[in-house]
Amino acid sequence: MKELVAAALAAAKERGRDVADVPLAGIAAAAGISRSTLLRRLGGSRAALDEAVRQAGVDPGGRPPVRERAIEAAAHLVAERGLAGITLDAVADRAGCSLPSLHTVFEGRDGLLAAVFGQYGPLPDLEALAADPPEDLEGAVRALYETFAASFAQEPRVVPAVFADLFSRPDGPAAAMMGANLPRTYDGLNRLLQPHVEAGRLRPLPVPVLVQLLLGPLITHILLRPVLEPAFGAGLPSVDRAIDHFVDCYLRAVALPGA
Template sequence: MDQDLVDAALAAAEQHGKDVADVPLNAIAAAAGISRSTLIRRLGGSRARLDEAVRQAGIDPGGRPPVRERAIEAAATLIPRDGLGSVTLEAVAAAAHCSPTSLHAVFGSRDGLLAAMFDRYVPVPDLEALAADPPERIEDLVHAVYAALAEAFAQEPRVLPAIFGDLFTRPDGTAARMLKANLPRMVASLGALLTVQIQAGRLRPLPLPLLIQLMIGPMAGHMLLRPVLQDSLGNALPPVDEAARTFAEAFLRATAP
């Protein structure tokens, strides 16, 4: 197999953010500067020869997760370890075993990559799903919100605590931009859930921004501090689910009509 075809296949894979085996032949032909029919003829009618040549060059032509998934996971691993500022396209590309060019093709920019990673590790999608199909009982609703918060803060890698850490140290930094961009979605989902409960007479008609803050603030603060509290208090610290129930009950008592 000619090396120029292997090089063209690798270049097309990076450009499209895909494994070689998933790149269309016409894209490989374009990268090689030849027609698709010429490429097929040089491959002897089968792309299996190309995949095998790529494999012999020491590169897996397929079977790995797509570049998008690898990049999001790589960024999520870098943030808790090195901070949000460490998430450059070059650093993520090295950790995800791809090129910065492929990241540009998939995400458009560093902010695009961070937005995709943010959406994966914050509870906003879970809250939107909850707003689309809310429980009937307000007790179940509040417990579900607290469970989503607890899971988002506790899941590994610990992206959400790292984002808050960046926010506290750099109020005008990247984390602040990400949070501001997602705040309307969170307010919309929680606002819709709470407005229904206010209209049904189950909650006091407090201003929504304050009601939302009263709802999520204690649980978010507890989850941010929990690793330190766990080290200091050990078994005296209640389990997460028990803490969530306690905060949920306190919220319901504080906001009852």
């Protein structure tokens, strides 16, 4: 049975699924046997295999996949405790899965945290925006501001916790979380901004500089709002109104005449 468990875990890892979600044909192929042979060795039912996987310390699944449960559990823990308070043991307990399951699916804490930021950070909405971008420059800039502002407000509040950790520990887990998602994030931003550079609407600055000029003021404003609101009260513009100002200032800074 050990070799069948190993084959089931390998097939699950390759597909990014729980063992319970992998067809018997896939497990049989990983074991180098036919599906009928696998069923015969299991006594006609996969229940024996699921139990053997469970005895090996891995949740075979059947509920929402371990990956989904773990990402959701970790996101709530990040919002509640900050990144410093996250352990795989705590995530496994909250998600109702085993510690070996987390190692199998994510290959450690860094992999899990990167998946959390990939799902609860700005990336999903950024990629959706890049797939169907506004045609005009002002519309693209405004949509980017709104996308990133929404990521700070999304519950559970993962993004504020990530930036809090990043500023306090530049070489900590937040940097690894963001770094793991940086290629996709950069690709989305590049797809939105580079066409306007090529069309002569934006100054031909490196995309990282264009992005820093774009997002730096917004991120600073949002992170400081808890301090600014008691001090300025009604004098502090809403986030939507602040975005109006940031859009205007950004275009004045980097848009070329006639854009």
